[in-house]
Amino acid sequence: MSWLRALKETARSGLRVERRRLEPAVAARGALGLALVVGVSLAVFGPSVAAASAFGAFQAAIATFQRSYRPRPTLALASGVSLAVSTFLGYLTGSRLLLFLVLLAVWTFLSGLAWAAGPTVGLIASSNVAIMLVTVTLPTSVATAAGHAAMIAVGGLVQAALIVLLPVRRWGVQRDALADALAAEADYARRLRHDPTAAFDPVPLMAARSAAAVTPRQARRRPAELHGARGLAERIRPVLASLADPAVGAPDEGPERDRVRELLAAAGEVLDACAHAIRHGEAVVLPPPALAALRTPDTDAILTGAPRRAATRLAALLGDVVETAEPRTETAAGARSRPTLVRLVPAALARMRAELRHESPILRHAIRVTAVATAGYLLGTALPLGHGYWAPLASVMVMRPDFSQTYGRSVARFGGTLVGVALATGVVQAAHPGSYALAALAVLCAFGMYLLMRTGYAVAQVFVAAYVVFLLGMAGEGAAQTVRDRVLLTLLGGVLAMLSYAVYPAWETPRLHGRLADWLRTSGRYAASVVGHYAHPAGPACPDVREALLAAREARIAWQEGVARATHEPVRHRGLSHAAADDAEHALAQFGRVAMLLEAHLPERGAPAVPEAAVLAEALRQATERGAKELRERTPPRWDELRETVAAWETGGPDHFLLRKAAVLLLEALDGLSAVLPGRH
Numbered sequence: 177m178s179w180l181r182a183l184k185e186t187a188r189s190g191l192r193v194e195r196r197r198l199e200p201a202v203a204a205r206g207a208l209g210l211a212l213v214v215g216v217s218l219a220v221f222g223p224s225v226a227a228a229s230a231f232g233a234f235q236a237a238i239a240t241f242q243r244s245y246r247p248r249p250t251l252a253l254a255s256g257v258s259l260a261v262s263t264f265l266g267y268l269t270g271s272r273l274l275l276f277l278v279l280l281a282v283w284t285f286l287s288g289l290a291w292a293a294g295p296t297v298g299l300i301a302s303s304n305v306a307i308m309l310v311t312v313t314l315p316t317s318v319a320t321a322a323g324h325a326a327m328i329a330v331g332g333l334v335q336a337a338l339i340v341l342l343p344v345r346r347w348g349v350q351r352d353a354l355a356d357a358l359a360a361e362a363d364y365a366r367r368l369r370h371d372p373t374a375a376f377d378p379v380p381l382m383a384a385r386s387a388a389a390v391t392p393r394q395a396r397r398r399p400a401e402l403h404g405a406r407g408l409a410e411r412i413r414p415v416l417a418s419l420a421d422p423a424v425g426a427p428d429e430g431p432e433r434d435r436v437r438e439l440l441a442a443a444g445e446v447l448d449a450c451a452h453a454i455r456h457g458e459a460v461v462l463p464p465p466a467l468a469a470l471r472t473p474d475t476d477a478i479l480t481g482a483p484r485r486a487a488t489r490l491a492a493l494l495g496d497v498v499e500t501a502e503p504r505t506e507t508a509a510g511a512r513s514r515p516t517l518v519r520l521v522p523a524a525l526a527r528m529r530a531e532l533r534h535e536s537p538i539l540r541h542a543i544r545v546t547a548v549a550t551a552g553y554l555l556g557t558a559l560p561l562g563h564g565y566w567a568p569l570a571s572v573m574v575m576r577p578d579f580s581q582t583y584g585r586s587v588a589r590f591g592g593t594l595v596g597v598a599l600a601t602g603v604v605q606a607a608h609p610g611s612y613a614l615a616a617l618a619v620l621c622a623f624g625m626y627l628l629m630r631t632g633y634a635v636a637q638v639f640v641a642a643y644v645v646f647l648l649g650m651a652g653e654g655a656a657q658t659v660r661d662r663v664l665l666t667l668l669g670g671v672l673a674m675l676s677y678a679v680y681p682a683w684e685t686p687r688l689h690g691r692l693a694d695w696l697r698t699s700g701r702y703a704a705s706v707v708g709h710y711a712h713p714a715g716p717a718c719p720d721v722r723e724a725l726l727a728a729r730e731a732r733i734a735w736q737e738g739v740a741r742a743t744h745e746p747v748r749h750r751g752l753s754h755a756a757a758d759d760a761e762h763a764l765a766q767f768g769r770v771a772m773l774l775e776a777h778l779p780e781r782g783a784p785a786v787p788e789a790a791v792l793a794e795a796l797r798q799a800t801e802r803g804a805k806e807l808r809e810r811t812p813p814r815w816d817e818l819r820e821t822v823a824a825w826e827t828g829g830p831d832h833f834l835l836r837k838a839a840v841l842l843l844e845a846l847d848g849l850s851a852v853l854p855g856r857h
Contacts, residue, residue: 203626206237227651232331249336256332266312267321288542293524309565353387355455362447368420418776442469537682570669586670592637600645700800703771710789759852767845
């Protein structure tokens with residue numbers, strides 16, 4: 177993709193307005209916390225302290241809107257305290273330009289590395305640096321700086337307290353994640369009726385898994401219906417695929433296929449009913465036709481062999497899902513453990529240290545944002561515009577580890593800032609509102625931002641820019657700065673951010689071979705684990721199969737995210753064109769799908785063993801590991817040893833229909849992968 181086209185695409189993405197579910201109650205709670213902090217601070221301490229405390233409450237509320245399954249009060253408190261520390265240290269060094277630049281560089285570099293701990297941590301760290309650039313200009317002495325920092329921390333504390341005192345949809349995020357997973361399974365079942373080999377997106381299941389991890393304190397309060405249904409949904413997916421696939425299930429046409437379509441439709445309705453019940457905390461209401469279709473004795477008369485076993489297992493699993501989804505008063509005893517915030521710090525530091533390598537995109541982002549922030553501060557200070565922190569503030573807020581988000585947000589921030597600053601400055605200059613009126617306008621802008629922040633970055637920036645203008649006007653800062661000055665400094669910050677990626681990029685395109693290799697290696701381990709259990713039956717619940725499946729899903733999601741980022745990069749492909757990437761993804765998805773079909777029919781503990789399966793499992797593991805190594809070397813993988821193993825089964829292999837058929841399908845999928853990959857480069 178050319179630079180011109182890449183810039184055009186990212187600009188469109190930055191200005192796009194998305195239609196998402198609004199949460200007015202949550203937005204009103206955040207605005208209420210802000211109003212309490214600003215009102216009390218303004219009445220007791222004056223406009224300057226009120227402005228500083230308002231930034232703390234504003235940022236703490238924003239932190240709780242991020243995609244995170246941690247307790248919202250914890251996020252608000254952590255955001256307020258970290259911003260207070262940043263502000264106080266920034267003021268102590270603010271009078272010495274060189275010392276402040278050193279602090280700014282260190283703080284910004286650490287905020288860039290913080291993206292290694294996740295997008296929520298990265299956003300909070302980046303926002304702290306940006307807001308620090310504003311708040312350090314408000315105090316006039318060390319004592320007042322300490323007071324401002326304390327009030328900023330109080331702002332975070334107030335937001336955390338309101339989340340506890342005024343809960344909105346308690347456990348709502350976890351309910352939505354689990355309901356989305358069940359709804360995705362329902363949609364998958366319906367699509368299988370018309371396309372027996374339809375693909376399934378594992379992202380909802382992975383999101384539900386992340387949401388299921390709780391701290392010990394959360395586990396004591398978690399509703400019972402949020403425990404167990406996710407694991408059942410994981411087990412239903414391969415059963416649905418096995419029932420629908422004509423390779424191991426019912427024929428393409430005939431009474432058996434008609435019966436399978438009825439079962440799939442009924443499964444979709446049951447899963448949808450369970451998803452609705454979990455999302456709203458209500459009792460499960462099952463449609464009678466779906467129950468009749470699942471319970472009719474005609475299934476055993478029409479289906480035989482593997483399809484009948486799959487239908488029986490599906491009915492049992494759906495019954496377990498319905499029972500689990502019913503609201504109950506007792507809490508779940510077992511839970512996936514999530515570390516507390518204190519225990520999370522060493523893990524986050526370890527992730528940040530792991531990114532200290534030259535090829536790391538996180539390290540490159542940290543270096544870019546550090547250079548841009550310091551250069552922007554120097555340029556903004558040197559220019560005769562006043563309040564030069566607007567330039568580095570804009571840069572820090574828009575910069576992300578990948579190209580498309582950085583460029584898209586730069587365009588969106590400039591457009592939003594242009595509108596927001598113009599409107600707010602016009603109101604201030606035309607009406608000359610007092611401190612309390614400016615505070616009310618700031619709270620109103622904050623409410624608009626909280627309400628619409630998920631509809632698009634450009635829309636949110638209109639309210640953010642106006643919010644900053646009103647607060648600074650209340651504190652007596654920035655009144656003399658014109659719209660032109662603020663817009664020019666914002667434009668300068670955006671241009672610096674965009675230039676930094678052009679000068680020191682971290683393109684995703686050259687890493688696609690490595691991501692594809694990781695997906696191949698983990699998929700091979702998953703297939704080998706499944707096949708290996710036919711040699712040593714241990715029942716459907718196999719921890720090693722589960723772990724291998726999760727690793728393969730993570731690698732697949734990493735590949736898909738990498739392809740999405742590479743699509744908008746202005747670089748020529750290096751060995752993987754868009755067409756080759758699509759074909760390779762299809763081939764590996766087929767490989768994983770065959771392994772999933774085998775997983776649906778894992779033998780029960782004590783069932784007759786198939787010793788030859790161990791040979792195939794080892795051949796799969798070795799072939800995919802060697803193939804992953806060849807992929808990284810830009811060489812199409814070869815599967816000669818695996819081909820010999822599968823060929824030997826044609827004459828003296830086990831008398832097992834599923835294994836013999838799956839071995840051929842697995843090899844065909846790997847051959848398809850080699851066929852679409854280019855040669856050595």
